[in-house]
Amino acid sequence: MRTRFHPVLLCLLFSAVATASTASSPMQLAREIDRLINQQCAPELRAELVGESQYIRRATLDLAGRIPTVAELQDFRNSESLTKRQDLIQQLVSSADFAFHQRNELDTLLLRRLEHNDNWRAYLLEATRENRKWDELFRQIMVPEDDEDHRSAAFLRKRISDLDSATNDSSIAWFGVNIGCAKCHDHPLVMDWTQAHYYGMASFFKRTFQTRAGSVGERFDGSIGYTTTDGDSRKSEFMFLTGTKLVEPDSELEEAKQKEINEAIKKSESDAKAPPPPQPQFRPRSNLVRIALADTEQNFFARNIANRLWARMFGRGLIHPLDQAHSENPPSHPALLDLLARDLREHEFDLRRTLHAIALTDTYARKAHAKDPPPDELFAGAIPRPLTPHQFSLSLLIASANPTEMQGLSSKQEWNQQREELEQKSESVARQLEIPDDGFQVSVTESLWFSNHPQIQNEYLQSGGNRLVGSLLRFESDEELIREAIQAVLCRDPDPDEMTAMLQYLQNKTERRTDAIGQIVWALMSSPEFRFNH
């Protein structure tokens, strides 16, 4: 593979890190983000800003988890407010949609489909509805036994039977660090990660066990022995990624007491009605949470989530891949990542604020380059992103509905209820779709499903009055019909070539007009323009 690199990027990557000051409002933060991005990206490389239709589609997908409705599109276009983009973003981050979308994103990040767990999802939804802060979620999820509510235990419960999964998945999800390689040997490529780090992190989970009641507990002792590549035997220490070690205080328990504790733990493992197991004085996972939150130097916890939010909005992390935070893989924009991480800390880990600010930047509002884009890591133009399973499934439901019955945020009162129903309705299709990762490619399984499964015909192309196809039947003018179809599905006006082709299509099939309209809608929904956020 030949790697091309960009001279501008290369000099800037190693140039002095500009300092950045934190900002008070999301808008100020947005300006600061633009300044830091523009520092590394010459004006002639930057793509122009998108028009309003593309902007509302992009922002609604990113903040509400779905495409905009026709009513929302029209309201936005008709608005004469000088701050209409800011108004839109404010409306979106305050919407019921935002909490659903944020829930789905966090579920994917944390549970990765290890299971579909309605209780856990309900817990996350409550949290995102009240915009619970990220450090609070971290505490609740990593030390679930401190709450009576066991729902947050799903993250650990799904992994604790396998110490390697608990260790590595936790490091990846919360700290952006994949130390899997360092289990059997010091990391071959990355000096940062040694076996001591791997077992250091693993030791925080070693004593965790699952209770029958659905939570977790910790034993009073337990450590890990391992063998180095030189053949030396070692005992693990409690050590965080930064090298911070924790010394366990000596505590000798009397034999009788030890026996009593062991029996209580055993009972809690086998009996759902048993009282919660006794808690040791020294609690490794609580300490992990404490040490991770106190790490303001390397700031793994804050930088990881800042990087993940950035990647969600731009299709690429400032550190990329997202689980490779280490000295050999520096961020493309060190000062920017520092700024975002610091801002999160200063604002109590308010994820909504970060997303709000990012959505207000010019960097976020740039078009994709038509041809020969500069390297992605300059963020000079938009990088297309496949819709997530939920975004895709919800957007299909919105697009296929009769637009007059799908007002979205244009009718605030009814919408919350309707959105909740859509969320439930979108589940079954969302669960069948692949979660896009780096290098994602749409599979033939999807294209065959979309081409030939009865559900597509019966659900999305149905011609009843409450559906898009049914509503289009009422148009007398073919041009108006096509305009409405393209607005409903692709959230924009038709291009002249499309108009010509679709007029022709309808004309060729006048005797099967309902079918022809359904086929036009199908062609729009199966286009890459619909399948991606761009």
Next chain:
Amino acid sequence: MNLNAQPSLNRRSSLNRRSLLRLAGAASTATLAADMSSIEALASPALTESLKQSGKRVILLWLAGGASQLETWDPKPGRLTGGPFSKIQTCVPGIEISELLPKMSSRLKETAIIRSLNTKIADHGNAYQLMDTGRTPEPSLKFPHLGATIAHELGQRDSQVPDYVTMYTSTEGRRQGTAGFLGGRYNPMFLTDQMMPANIKRLDSITEIDHRDRADLRDLMANIFDRKQSHPMYDAHNSAYDRVRGLMASDHLFDIEREPQSVRNHYGPTQFGQQCLIARRLAEAGVPFIKVARAWWDSHGQNFETHQELCADLDHCMSALLDDLKARGMLDSTLVITLGEFGRTPDINGSLGRDHFASAWSCTLSGCGIRGGSVFGKSDEDGKTVIEGEMNAGDLFATIFAALGIDHHKEFMVGSRPIPIADFDSEPCFDILA
């Protein structure tokens, strides 16, 4: 074949440590890693041609649940562990197999037997993972299954036929297979409750002409969009839709009614036989990887009755398949693998069963790239340990790749981590390669 010598289609090259090393000439010249973007690079015609191991195919006969090596390829009659069946001389002097495989005994000239697998893992779930990916699982890394790797190496990007088909109609132990980090493009087409893949047939509610016309209209929309912006992900999306019509047209490949009665008789009436025949039809049409699973060999009780029944099916169907491939001149380019997740214990339990056993068991490779009529490795006289030529899952996979002419040292980049196509430190077994 050095992937790195080829230009990548991915214009968005990333600047990481490895690429800097490469640019600085500091990387070893022996093995430079293929970036994940090289998957996209399959679109490059020059690369496509040079990469493809012309016309090679794999048919995997998967013995789900774990067949007994003692009742198949490594019999031990007369020993306490041997069970009631005897061994028979094969057409290759010096090689004897269980009497339960009489048909195969006369067809061993195309087949190599490996009698020295020691894969250590003996529970179904993990052993299946191991034998389908060739390595032990790692947290946070989704390894591709053999079929996906072969589809990636041997498949044509815009192929009009599927490139990874897996058939498993049994309700027990159904396993679908995944492309892992290679991406959804290489996921299997999975036949579940019928002999036809899902969604391959046009619905009655749309006419043939309308189905085609709307696909053309979709293409036109995609082309207009491409004028505004292009990206390899859009190309992959379009390619998935471009392949729909071809895949639908390949439905006849799954229809064995189209075979002459004599051929169908040759494969026999069992489901396994019919699926082997479909596998041959698919291989002939250019499908690079087909897995046919036969269940359920997990004979914790009544091992001998179970094997009497299942071995008869295996013996008949495997022989029919090899005969048919040979008669069509396809055996030189088709590798037939007979494998399960593990073998069975030499010790016979109280229910006259054999339990899970992964310390000394057998599999076979036939056809493409294989030195037929050979045996590799040896278990002790009771079949309890490997005493010669111990082989693990990685070595078996390296051997499979080598037989197909795929460089087993080749690497994929997953994030910034190089992952060799066959597990670290694995080596092909050259003794059984042609």
